Amino acid sequence: xxxxxxxxxxxxxxxxxxxxxxxxxxxxxxxxxxxxxxxxxxxxxxxxxxxxxxxxxxxxxxxxxxxxxxxxxxxxxxxxxxxxxxxxxxxxxxxxxxxxxxxxxxxxxxxxxxxxxxxxxxxxxxxxxxxxxxxxxxxxxxxxxxxxxxxxxxxxxxxxxxxxxxxxxxxxxxxxxxxxxxxxxxxxxxxxxxxxxxxxxxxxxxxxxxxxxxxxxxxxxxxxxxxx
Amino acid sequence: xxxxxxxxxxxxxxxxxxxxxxxxxxxxxxxxxxxxxxxxxxxxxxxxxxxxxxxxxxxxxxxxxxxxxxxxxxxxxxxxxxxxxxxxxxxxxxxxxxxxxxxxxxxxxxxxxxxxxxxxxxxxxxxxxxxxxxxxxxxxxxxxxxxxxxxxxxxxxxxxxxxxxxxxxxxxxxxxxxx
Numbered sequence: 001x002x003x004x005x006x007x008x009x010x011x012x013x014x015x016x017x018x019x020x021x022x023x024x025x026x027x028x029x030x031x032x033x034x035x036x037x038x039x040x041x042x043x044x045x046x047x048x049x050x051x052x053x054x055x056x057x058x059x060x061x062x063x064x065x066x067x068x069x070x071x072x073x074x075x076x077x078x079x080x081x082x083x084x085x086x087x088x089x090x091x092x093x094x095x096x097x098x099x100x101x102x103x104x105x106x107x108x109x110x111x112x113x114x115x116x117x118x119x120x121x122x123x124x125x126x127x128x129x130x131x132x133x134x135x136x137x138x139x140x141x142x143x144x145x146x147x148x149x150x151x152x153x154x155x156x157x158x159x160x161x162x163x164x165x166x167x168x169x170x171x172x173x174x175x176x177x178x179x180x181x182x183x184x185x186x187x188x189x190x191x192x193x194x195x196x197x198x199x200x201x202x203x204x205x206x207x208x209x210x211x212x213x214x215x216x217x218x219x220x221x222x223x224x225x226x227x228x
Numbered sequence: 229x230x231x232x233x234x235x236x237x238x239x240x241x242x243x244x245x246x247x248x249x250x251x252x253x254x255x256x257x258x259x260x261x262x263x264x265x266x267x268x269x270x271x272x273x274x275x276x277x278x279x280x281x282x283x284x285x286x287x288x289x290x291x292x293x294x295x296x297x298x299x300x301x302x303x304x305x306x307x308x309x310x311x312x313x314x315x316x317x318x319x320x321x322x323x324x325x326x327x328x329x330x331x332x333x334x335x336x337x338x339x340x341x342x343x344x345x346x347x348x349x350x351x352x353x354x355x356x357x358x359x360x361x362x363x364x365x366x367x368x369x370x371x372x373x374x375x376x377x378x379x380x381x382x383x384x385x386x387x388x389x390x391x392x393x394x395x396x397x398x399x400x401x402x403x404x405x406x407x
Contacts (some may be wrong), residue, residue, distance in 0.1 A: 025270030090398045097393035100383040107300040
């Protein structure tokens with residue numbers, strides 16, 4: 001099993017939560033005060049290398065604050081399913097009969113455990129997106145490391161690692177605050193529009209994977225964001 | 229009368245079409261991987277596109293989870309069922325539900341072996357093995373769906389005639405230290 005850790009992004013303070021968040025469509029590109037479109041990993045990467053946006057350095061706890069799931073909700077579910085699993089095991093140990101329905105439920109309880117493990121860091125039901133502002137004049141300094149790193153969000157691991165050192169050098173420089181203040185001011189006012197079908201038609205679609213397992217789905221780029 | 233029927237028909241369609249659309253989303257048609265210019269929200273099952281090797285590795289992990297899920301159904305191999313037919317049906321379905329994810333596991337495993345091995349023999353062996361298990365997997369997916377339906381139905385209809393022992397409860401108090 002190969003798991004790529006994107007050192008450039010972790011060096012910038014990004015965590016698995018950020019990875020889930022961008023995949024959930026948590027970042028929206030703004031031109032001035034107008035929302036333009038939801039940012040995918042590829043789009044954000046392109047804008048970062050072009051220096052057209054500042055790195056969205058939202059903290060993990062800021063994202064988690066938008067999540068409707070918390071310790072108690074997770075604890076309740078985990079307690080309930082574990083209790084059910086424990087009951088099945090004791091019934092077996094005590095020599096009592098287990099029904100088929102209990103067995104099916106047990107299988108779902110185990111599946112639930114796997115889901116909770118994999119989605120532990122995923123924010124639940126986020127309503128407010130984080131605005132990322134398009135810069136008319138490219139910010140050279142802030143994004144120098146991204147250019148040096150080549151492909152940052154979408155790299156296949158190695159080039160990302162090569163760029164990580166330069167990032168460490170870059171983090172000490174004072175951040176460009178002008179755009180950031182703007183961001184916090186508008187942040188609270190931004191609501192993700194509820195378009196149920198993701199905006200309807202999709203002219204750019206390639207129909208790359210019709211396959212359920214995504215087996216033959218050859219895609220040109222490989223975002224590393226989710227592979228922490 | 230015709231008016232009422234057509235209203236009912238439209239209402240039912242209104243409720244069912246979104247369900248099929250979600251299924252469509254899940255199997256990865258169009259909207260799951262692309263975001264159009266100006267789109268403000270990603271699709272419900274949106275996933276960033278990934279490379280073929282990455283997708284193989286994801287399949288490796290998920291198929292193991294799937295096989296464990298099916299394997300739990302196999303615990304019921306010797307359970308008491310109201311009729312013999314149900315016992316046989318349960319056993320076949322449990323085997324299918326474990327076997328198809330295992331075929332998926334083999335497919336991805338052979339794929340990884342094939343791409344990483346240096347030995348020509350192992351490469352060709354895993355290529356053939358991977359192809360065969362992929363054929364089993366492709367043919368097996370509809371069978372898997374049927375088996376899952378059969379297991380769920382079987383579990384519910386078995387409730388009509390439970391052995392008396394099924395109603396007995398675990399005596400938790402017996403685990404407390406006592407004189």
